[in-house]
Every structure is written in C-alpha cells, then in structure tokens.
Amino acid sequence: MPHTTQIFQVSTLYGAATLAAALDAGLFGPRGDARRVLLVSNNASIPETALRLDEMHGYEPLAARFDSVVSWNETIAPHHPSSWGPRGGDTTLWQKAFRRAWGIDERDPVELAVESIQVNPARALAAIFSESAVHVYADGLMSYGPTREKLPLTIACRIRRLLHLDLIPGLEPMLLSEYGVEPEIVPDEAFRGVLGEISRDAADDPRLAPVLKEKPTAVLLGQYLAAINILSAEEEEDLHVRMLAGAARAGHRSVVFKPHPTAPAGYTAALSKAAADAGVRLTVLDAPLLAETLYHHSTPGLVVGCFSTAMVTASAYYDVPIARVGTALVMNRLKPYPNSNRVPLAVVDHLVPDLEDDRTPALAGAAPGTLSPMIRAIGFCMQPQTYAELREPTEAWLRDNLAGSPGHYFPEPRLTELGLPGGRPQSRAKLQVRRAKRVVRRAVRRGTRKN
16 A cells, blocks of 8 residues: 655754654644655755764754655765756656665655755755655745745645744745745744754753853854855954944843854954953854754843844744844845845844844844835845736835835835836836837737737
C-alpha cells in the first residue's frame, strides 16, 4: 500500500526550528501518517568552508523529529544548490534517481515543504517532483513582502499554503498572495517550545560561559550586509560601532556582540576599541548558536540591530525591548528597488524605535493601522505587474501620506518610473503615453494572432 513521504527542505537552523514547531503543532498531520525526510541544503557561496547546520547547537533534537536526514549538496554534487536545476526534459529521470537515493518507493506519493520557492533548491525540487503538493514556509520578515519572481503556473497551482511565524500580529503576508495561497500561522507556543529546546541543548557550550559571567544587559546583532553588497565593510563596522554607542548612551555598561556567522574576525576590532573608549565591557559571542539561545540564557534588557529577524523574535517571544540603528542608510543603498530586503527594512523602520534619536527601546507589538497600507504600497512599487490591482490603493495612499513618510520608502525616481503621485509630473505624463502605446501594441498582437 502506498505510503506518503514528506520532504522538508531547510538551509538554516531558524528555518528548521520553524518546521519543527509546525510539526509539533500538528500542521503536517500525525507523525505516523507519513515518512518524514529532512533535506538539508548548505547555500553558502563556498559550502565546504561554511558552518554546517549539523554543527549548530539544537540541530540534533530538531533532526530527531524526522525519520531520515539527507544532504542536498551531496545528492547534486559537484553542483551548487543555488545554481543547479534540472533541464525541462530531465525531471522524470531526476525524480527516479532521487527516489532511489532516498529510499522512496516509486508508488509512494510525495509532499514538499520548502523555503524560498522562487529560487533553487526549492524551485528545483518542485520541478522534479512535478505532481507533489507544495507547502511553503517563511521563517522571517520576508513573508510580509511581495513574491520576488513570477512562478511557473505548473508550480504555483500546487502550493497549498504559506506557513509563517506571527512576528507582527495583524500584518498579513504578501508573499504568494497573487496565486491565492492562504497564509497559515505557526503557533507561538509551539515555536517558543522549540526555541527552549534549542537553548537547553546549548547550555553547556563553553563559549557561552564568558557571556553569562559578564551579565550583559544589551545584545548587538550583526548581519554582515557587506556580504550582499549593500554596505561596504567599513560602513558595516561603523554600523556596529553606532549600535554600541547607542547602547552606552542608554546606560548599558555590559554588552555582547553576536556577529553574523560569516562575518570576518576584523569586524570586532573596531567595536572593541569603541567599547574601551566608552567604558563598556564588550563580549563577543562567536559560536554556532542562535541569537535566541543568547536571549534565553542571558535575559538582556535591550536588543539592538539593523533589521535582523532576530530583533523581532526578541520582542515577540522573549519580551525584550528592541531598538534599530542604520535602517535609513541601508534602505537608501538597496538596489534594485524590488530588493527583497526592502519590506523587512520598512517594517523595522516603521515599528522599532531609532536608538540614535534617543527614543526609548520598546516591544514591537501588533501592527498599527498605518503599517499594512504602507507595506502594500511598497509591495506594489516593488512588483507593479504582479500586484496590478494595488495601483489605485497605492495612488490613494501616496496622495494622503507621502508628505509625512520617509523619503527612502518611496524615492522620486521610482515613483516617476511608475507614474505615481510624488514622481515628476512631466516625466509621468510621458510614461503614461508610452504605457498606452504598449497597451495598444499588445491588443494589436492579440488580434493578429486570432486572425
């Protein structure tokens, strides 16, 4: 008798924790109803030198929820997970090969749970298992932004739901909404339980001991924005120094810095000098730990970052006040305008107090009524063809709110390009003429094809 196999694709521990919480909450049915395969992908530029998922604290208890664990990198070697995908005519052969390699009977139906369906490896999996239902999960603020790229209808029609954490209660995800995909929340209690499990697993790590000894009251989060060419290395170093200076002004004298796992060691040198000059005790936690593990064990009074999802989890799941630094700078550097980081940046910029304006750190809380319309307007400006139905609401929002919103949300060149309020009127008129001509040309081509 055929037995369903569920394949869960992950590339980060945070993503694995999200899936584990979904499993614990019964969102994929009882465990005995299907065989569960954890498919681990290392998407780093050079996977051989990057930290592996199984090297991080908390991996083992998460992996225990699955019946088997397989490596995507080893399966498709020597290709890179981010660039490899099957040729159209080869998908059937690849499915047979993967079923054989992973011990899945040819008669058994397969379900997929994947992240970032727009890109590989998720897109490759969905193409290879072409008859499978697809569940997409989003483990951070990216779910609130628009879908980055148009999906083939052969994939889009099989997406059953978008699983996401309720990081900003009241804010509905835009991701995949154009395909009618319904969002489904991974319960907070289930995710808190998984985070606690991960934290307990890391309790004996000797690298955590010096941090706990110093009793830090503030946590600074690095993101390594230079790696994705948003800031220069020097600018990112300065961003970390600004975080420390803000924490010092707020009265914190013991601070821990958690760098991004791929950040160079030199990043902490400038920060150490700034801490010494400010009379602040600085501890650097360079260990394979989630930031949430640090919150669990050190119970800080403040978390500072730019727009890291770990800032919002500190507020949502640990009741720690948060503050931001540098969001306007980063927003101005994002290229092109549809960059997927734009909505997470805007959410944090709108909700979280700016530490450099001496605003009091606070919990992010539920979405205010001002947030959703603004995010929808940004989403339209990012992907105007995909979300064409949002043009009129965006125009109305811009007419009513543009004067009072930060200029980096809606730069004039983008508004001009799209013919929206706030753009240059003369250029907008020319754009409208060109748009009308394109509509006429398309209509003529359609008529020609019919004839």
